[in-house]
Amino acid sequence: MGTFRMNRRHFLALSGAAGIGAAMSGGMSRAMAQSLSGASTAVLPSQAPTNWAAVLEKANAALQAEHGFTLNAEFINWGSYGQQALLKFTAGAQFDTALQALWLNMAQLQQDGALADLTGQIDKWPNLKAQIAPKLIEANTWNGKLWGIPQVNSAARVQHFTVRQDLAEKHGFGEITDYDTLERFFYTIKEKEDGVTPYSLVSNSHWIYAVPTPTAMFNQHSWENPYTMQYLFAGSGLRFLFAKDAAETGSSGPIPFWDDEGVIAALRKIRQYYNDGIVNADGMNVDRATIDSQFQTGRFASNWAMTDGSSSNQLAALQRNVPEARLGQVMPFGKPLTAVKPVQTFQADNMVVVNANGGDVDRALALQDWLSVKENHDLIEYGIEGTDWEAAGDDGIKQLSQYAFPGYALLWRSGLERRSSFMTESEKTIFDWAQNYDNFTADTFASFIPDVTPVREAAAAMNNVIIQHANPLFYGVADVDAQLDKLKSAADAAGLDVLQGEMEKQANAYLAARA
Amino acid sequence: MEHAAQDRRRRRRISKRDSLALLLLAAPGIVWFTVFAYGPMVGLVVAFKDFNIRQGIFGSPWNGFANFRYFLSSGDAWTIVTNTLVLNALFLTASLLAGLVLALMLNEIRGQFYRRFMQSSIFFPYFVSPIVISLMLQAILSGVGGRGGIVNDMLNVFDLPQLAWYTTPGAWPWILTLVKVWQLGGYTSVIFLAAITSISEEVYEAAAIDGASRARMALSITTPLLLPTMGILVVLGVGRIFFGDFATIYAIVQDNGILFPTTDVIDTYVFRSLRTIGNFGTTAAIGLFQSVVGFVFVTAAVLVQRRFQKESAIL
Numbered sequence: 113m114g115t116f117r118m119n120r121r122h123f124l125a126l127s128g129a130a131g132i133g134a135a136m137s138g139g140m141s142r143a144m145a146q147s148l149s150g151a152s153t154a155v156l157p158s159q160a161p162t163n164w165a166a167v168l169e170k171a172n173a174a175l176q177a178e179h180g181f182t183l184n185a186e187f188i189n190w191g192s193y194g195q196q197a198l199l200k201f202t203a204g205a206q207f208d209t210a211l212q213a214l215w216l217n218m219a220q221l222q223q224d225g226a227l228a229d230l231t232g233q234i235d236k237w238p239n240l241k242a243q244i245a246p247k248l249i250e251a252n253t254w255n256g257k258l259w260g261i262p263q264v265n266s267a268a269r270v271q272h273f274t275v276r277q278d279l280a281e282k283h284g285f286g287e288i289t290d291y292d293t294l295e296r297f298f299y300t301i302k303e304k305e306d307g308v309t310p311y312s313l314v315s316n317s318h319w320i321y322a323v324p325t326p327t328a329m330f331n332q333h334s335w336e337n338p339y340t341m342q343y344l345f346a347g348s349g350l351r352f353l354f355a356k357d358a359a360e361t362g363s364s365g366p367i368p369f370w371d372d373e374g375v376i377a378a379l380r381k382i383r384q385y386y387n388d389g390i391v392n393a394d395g396m397n398v399d400r401a402t403i404d405s406q407f408q409t410g411r412f413a414s415n416w417a418m419t420d421g422s423s424s425n426q427l428a429a430l431q432r433n434v435p436e437a438r439l440g441q442v443m444p445f446g447k448p449l450t451a452v453k454p455v456q457t458f459q460a461d462n463m464v465v466v467n468a469n470g471g472d473v474d475r476a477l478a479l480q481d482w483l484s485v486k487e488n489h490d491l492i493e494y495g496i497e498g499t500d501w502e503a504a505g506d507d508g509i510k511q512l513s514q515y516a517f518p519g520y521a522l523l524w525r526s527g528l529e530r531r532s533s534f535m536t537e538s539e540k541t542i543f544d545w546a547q548n549y550d551n552f553t554a555d556t557f558a559s560f561i562p563d564v565t566p567v568r569e570a571a572a573a574m575n576n577v578i579i580q581h582a583n584p585l586f587y588g589v590a591d592v593d594a595q596l597d598k599l600k601s602a603a604d605a606a607g608l609d610v611l612q613g614e615m616e617k618q619a620n621a622y623l624a625a626r627a
Numbered sequence: 628m629e630h631a632a633q634d635r636r637r638r639r640r641i642s643k644r645d646s647l648a649l650l651l652l653a654a655p656g657i658v659w660f661t662v663f664a665y666g667p668m669v670g671l672v673v674a675f676k677d678f679n680i681r682q683g684i685f686g687s688p689w690n691g692f693a694n695f696r697y698f699l700s701s702g703d704a705w706t707i708v709t710n711t712l713v714l715n716a717l718f719l720t721a722s723l724l725a726g727l728v729l730a731l732m733l734n735e736i737r738g739q740f741y742r743r744f745m746q747s748s749i750f751f752p753y754f755v756s757p758i759v760i761s762l763m764l765q766a767i768l769s770g771v772g773g774r775g776g777i778v779n780d781m782l783n784v785f786d787l788p789q790l791a792w793y794t795t796p797g798a799w800p801w802i803l804t805l806v807k808v809w810q811l812g813g814y815t816s817v818i819f820l821a822a823i824t825s826i827s828e829e830v831y832e833a834a835a836i837d838g839a840s841r842a843r844m845a846l847s848i849t850t851p852l853l854l855p856t857m858g859i860l861v862v863l864g865v866g867r868i869f870f871g872d873f874a875t876i877y878a879i880v881q882d883n884g885i886l887f888p889t890t891d892v893i894d895t896y897v898f899r900s901l902r903t904i905g906n907f908g909t910t911a912a913i914g915l916f917q918s919v920v921g922f923v924f925v926t927a928a929v930l931v932q933r934r935f936q937k938e939s940a941i942l
Binding site: 194195198201202204217220221224225226309315316346347348349389392393394395396397398406411468469568569572573575576579580581582583584589590602605606 | 679680681682683693697701702703765769771772773774791793794881882883884885887896899900901902903905906907909
């Protein structure tokens, strides 16, 4: 193989071409931005933060001067966000962007052609491109097309436990790292801490306790083998697990979650915890906000956590009620983080999609680009500096007001997120780990998005079956064997074979396309 | 002859003027019903379409009765139709009886201040939000963490075993009926009290002369004279019998699937289907089915009322 040596002329020619290219690309995005006008309406969950009017006024003055348009944020309460957002798409409402996700209605919206194709669009916006990792775009591309701008503050997300570290140390546990110790901690709390429930179950989070993604909270088998990812046709319904050797054999072999031994063991464990009072008995009815407020009053010894750096946010409120309280994180691996590379799909839990029916792609992307600049990002995400927050170190933040913007719905960027001054050391370690793509293994089916269209009726029927017959298992309120019989029989009647067959067909086609 | 012709012309002029006035009077109602009731019915066409979000109501392809077939063959149809009818029948019967009894009792209170205070107190639950009711019920039945609650504490006092109410489906038709009585008893009693005020005092005076006690008067005079009012309330209630009380039931039961065998009604099923699968065609089909059967029920109720209470029938 010959060696290529770049002489001075080659170097100058290449530099010139690169310069012209960069100038053209910058010029193009500027020209595009300057031709924009009106208001970019973003449909967001949650409610307008306190002091939002002042923040929006400041943001719009800058946006208008820079891009010629303004931001119009339309907040919809979380309780009805899914339906309301879907209705907006259906009714042909005029808006640019909305929060969507696989756990909402994104697959349906894409399959119905309601989302604008954003393939290649990010390349036109330098600030946005600089903040979105190529791996993230690749992982969120479905069949070669990008349907939303992923909003993440870490590379991967793993559910785990936040525990009352003060209680752990009080009872001689120190740092909890494995499942057996965690279980002993639960039973010790039950025995010795009157009025404290060891763990809090919450409604609408059913499957996370038993079905691996790649681990499940009470699935000890998944702690030891964090290499399983579940897939389903739509945002909710029946979760399938694929064969571990699918990549080698080309055969996906999907099984419903109840055919996995680890899941069944987890369901039995949850039932045991329910009977023993380790978990709250009202898990099927109680919502996240209620549980969090109870956790903050010291009624629970552990709570659900995610590797998004937000678990420590509860500490300030908790310490107001329990001054000696401290928080620790228990990761579901039973070994050091350096010794494990769990599978991930790297698919974002939150996506900003552009409305194909009346949304302006350039304006939407211009807004995403503008929000990818640190100063603008800080303004919308954290409010007005000095009033709502003050910097703590280079990337830290001390909150001064109650300002809380749903950043995940519009402007989460890993590189721009500030760390709360309340973040514990253990969470910092986990957050750092979760931000690095190299700490994870891409799942064989990482960018597989099943199309529900051919089995829409069976999927709908199965969804009801899961709510009615599987949820009681996830919350431990029913006898496992009897309830499993009911679940299987109802699933058969709802068309399990149809769903399983279609999932296998589509997953095998995905494998064949990648081979 | 000439005089008769003039008279006819004059009557025709008056009749036209009256019709115009009536039309003007009815205009807001006609506009309201056209815009908010009959206009949206065009959307029912979705029930016969394979709805596509981008193509919209009129662009989506037709799929005949597939959406209805899905619902009727889903295995859930029988349960939710039965629940809807049974729960609404319980709600209607219990709230009417409670309203009647409360009205009779309130009517016996002589002190004006005390009577108005009691009336306001029992009317108040009508304004309480279903969300607040659901929280109150959780505190009463399960307590914080789902282990305890006032009812279970009372069972403890009598050495009776505690019950996990939120996992006991059989109890819920009765619990929900109690909630409805608490919510609607006062409201219904006001309607009956209004009807009682129209009963002539002379009837009671005659009964008093004949030596009737207050209880006898309530049973033999007030109650029979309230039957026409009750008949109208029954017909109105039966017209809504195929519509579950979505707000209350959903706020209380939410997605607690273990209670569905006795609490899942058409409205909660439709809402859940829309929320979780976003299938407008199926949900519209269920809604249309609900309306048609509701119409059949109300027609039947009116016909029965006309057969037995012709003088007070609403049609």
